[in-house]
Amino acid sequence: MNKLSKVGLALVLSIWMAGPAFAQESLTGTVRDQDTRERLTGVAVKIANSYTGVSTDENGRWELPMPDEDEFTLEFQLLGYTTITRTVYKNELDGPLLVSLTSALRELEEVIVQATRASENTPTAFTFVTEKEIDEQNLGQDMPFLLNMEPSTVITSDAGAGVGYTGIRIRGTDPTRINVTINGIPVNDAESQGVFWVNLPDFASSVESIQVQRGVGTSTNGSGAFGGSVNLQTSTLNPESYARLDNTIGSFNTRKHTVRVGTGLMQDHWSFDARLSKINSDGYIDRAFSDLSSWYASGGYHSEKTLVKAVAFSGSEQTYQAWYGVSEAQLNDGNRTFNEAGTDFGQRTEPYDNETDNYSQTYFQLIWAQELGDHWHLNNAFHWTIGGGFFEQYKVNDFLPTYGIYPLSGTDTVTNSDLIRRLWLDNDYYGWTGSAQYLKEGQLELTIGGAFYRYEGRHFGEVIWARYAGDSEIRDIYYDNDAVKDDASAYVRGLYTLRNNWNIFADLQVRQVNYTFLGFNRQLENVEQDDQLTFLNPKVGLSYNTLRGHKAYASYSIGNREPSRQDYVDTTPESRPLPETLRNLEAGYHIKERNWSAQANVYWMDYVNQLVLTGAINDVGANVRVNVPRSYRLGIELVGGGQIGRRNPLRIEGNVTLSRNKIREYTEFVPTFDPNYTRIDSLALATTYTDTDLAFSPSLIAGLQASYTVPKLDLTVTLLNKYVGRQYLDNTQSLEKSLDPFTTSDLRLQYDKSFSSVLKGLTATFQINNLFNALYSPNGYTFSENYLFDNGAGGFDQTGATAYNYFFPQGGTNFLASLGLRF
The missing domain is CATH 2.40.170.20 (TonB-dependent receptor, beta-barrel domain)
Structure with missing residues (x-):
């Protein structure tokens, strides 16, 4: 293991081991946009079946008095977004609540890919690449190069510059064993089972988000995922x-x-x-x-x-x-x-x-x-x-x-x-x-x-x-x-x-x-x-x-x-x-x-x-x-x-x-x-x-x-x-x-x-x-x-x-x- 990898391992372990302790004297949290991850201002946060409620501030934060009940329900509502509820168990509270709202009009577009994506509660390994993260890296190189920093990935380019024929391996498995879908529709070639990113130049400029699953993952469309899946x-x-x-x-x-x-x-x-x-x-x-x-x-x-x-x-x-x-x-x-x-x-x-x-x-x-x-x-x-x-x-x-x-x-x-x-x-x-x-x-x-x-x-x-x-x-x-x-x-x-x-x-x-x-x-x-x-x-x-x-x-x-x-x-x-x-x-x-x-x-x-x-x-x-x-x-x-x-x-x-x-x-x-x-x-x-x-x-x-x-x-x-x-x-x-x-x-x-x-x-x-x-x-x-x-x-x-x-x-x-x- 060289010096850089030792430093990387030490830093990741340090992040893993560290963490602040929270005292729970009141009920607090933050609300974000599910897609952009921006903090939302003016979200109505209310304890269900009560008159107690507040609105989020300019940083998307809110604070409410802690209810007496051991179990209660919170409602989150904002014009243009889908209203959600969250059941809270007081004995499990150990920090601020993190909540995301989905645009009402965008919600149906999310349904398109949800069928082949893992959700937050799905018991599998995955990472999520946002539009902002894609945009920061999108300088003309092919899609595999935008995923270089994802866990367990190795990328390559035949021409050596990241443009042309490129590929990605996940956990050592080759591209023919990685299932790729766009809007839930399979992209892998039906016969060779590979994905030729050279046929999709600058496609990243039209991508909103990417989910990378490692392992078999959830059921998907097309050939089976044998090392991972990439859902765009x-x-x-x-x-x-x-x-x-x-x-x-x-x-x-x-x-x-x-x-x-x-x-x-x-x-x-x-x-x-x-x-x-x-x-x-x-x-x-x-x-x-x-x-x-x-x-x-x-x-x-x-x-x-x-x-x-x-x-x-x-x-x-x-x-x-x-x-x-x-x-x-x-x-x-x-x-x-x-x-x-x-x-x-x-x-x-x-x-x-x-x-x-x-x-x-x-x-x-x-x-x-x-x-x-x-x-x-x-x-x-x-x-x-x-x-x-x-x-x-x-x-x-x-x-x-x-x-x-x-x-x-x-x-x-x-x-x-x-x-x-x-x-x-x-x-x-x-x-x-x-x-x-x-x-x-x-x-x-x-x-x-x-x-x-x-x-x-x-x-x-x-x-x-x-x-x-x-x-x-x-x-x-x-x-x-x-x-x-x-x-x-x-x-x-x-x-x-x-x-x-x-x-x-x-x-x-x-x-x-x-x-x-x-x-x-x-x-x-x-x-x-x-x-x-x-x-x-x-x-x-x-x-x-x-x-x-x-x-x-x-x-x-x-x-x-x-x-x-x-x-x-x-x-x-x-x-x-x-x-x-x-x-x-x-x-x-x-x-x-x-x-x-x-x-x-x-x-x-x-x-x-x-x-x-x-x-x-x-x-x-x-x-x-x-x-x-x-x-x-x-x-x-x-x-x-x-x-x-x-x-x-x-x-x-x-x-x-x-x-x-x-x-x-x-x-x-x-x-x-x-x-x-x-x-x-x-x-x-x-x-x-x-x-x-x-x-x-x-x-x-x-x-x-x-x-x-x-x-x-x-x-x-x-x-x-x-x-x-x-x-x-x-x-x-x-x-x-x-x-x-x-x-x-x-x-x-x-x-x-x-x-x-x-x-x-x-x-x-x-x-x-x-x-x-x-x-x-x-x-x-x-x-x-x-x-x-x-x-x-x-x-x-x-x-x-x-x-x-x-x-x-x-x-x-x-x-x-x-x-x-x-x-």
């Missing part, structure tokens, strides 16, 4: 009209330009919002440019009981590929920015200038939320996602029959040629999600929900140029593989509050998946397979809340997940892998006080048949993932934060994750090649390991950030630090195949000034990333090969396993500068 809610109603301009420039020729406008609430019912964004970056890695654009539009009808909202957003990207990484040999020679893309693995001296990924994706959502009586809410959403694009690649001296190209009759036989190919994907993803919710404050939260989706994907390839074209015709298709996937689920979830502040949680989901794929694969082999799977995902839990804001909880969940497209396409029914199962136990304690908070969460994630790469070759000669019977993750997460000083100018927040991530038994297979580089499967090397670390699962992750606000200058200075322990590139726990631990520090200066004129506000931000120029790689991959060579005595000897490591280096010290104008 798009911008909700802004009652006032507005316009906003944001411009960012930075290192690596990074630029972001964003325009946002909104009508506010018109004629008491209608609102419209729109955004246009453009992002460009040359990337840290050679030629790894990104040319991204996006738009967002929404329009809605709002009343106290009805919300009808249409949302559409789209993203287009062209990125020069950097997904091959940088070889260990190049790194050792100091070539940290070397890019192999465009050279066909070094066979072409001058890189091809258009080795690019080109893709666009457009989302349509129609949402209807309805309040039925005092307690029931109905939510329906219909969605359609249209995607299409290609990856263009130069191949040197490739074998033409692979592409269905053969020599013309009467000509010299030419079987190999340089060529340029495009690998296409066109898809449609459409369906429905819905839920009915019964919400009775302080007693019962009941949700009955379901979803149905269909995915239709077409995978095909074409050769757009060849030096020797043979008998090919323009727009010939050399492989065509269509796929259809139906996904249906239903769930019921309840949270019941007992009189003594105990909460009982239960959640049961049934999910059925039907997957059919047919046509030809790239080897021109006919593929006709289908699979039908039914999953039962139960969750139970218990939590205890005190009125002061303390919470103890425990839960047990089971999640199941189907294999991905590649697991199916590269197998036969006989070698097809089994679905994965995760048994997840979470337990924790959460403290919330006026100026500080702390949380400890212990987790146990027990996997059955987890899919991992072993190097094994199946019955069709493909190197695919296989099931390992048993593996697990055991860890503790400590999260804390506090404000120090008069008017709280200094805020410190930190998190530490200590974990043990193991495969109980794992067999690695290393392929063997003869001197002509022909694979000999019968001579593959097999080595069995026991109790080894899971790949990409650091045993220590720590984050620490400190913010100091100078009120008279409207200036906030924030220092952000992140430590990530050693990660292994595969499951052998080999030091030679690992990523070194690293520490990064970012410094952000932000000036934010409000005005009462046409210009309502100005925000200027200057951020230095990687302040101390750390040379690090958060991601990579490895493969090994064994070679036969002539021993000079009429036979062959073997080299043994030779490992080839590739890394994704991140940029050194760099900056981003942004200016935002609010009208």
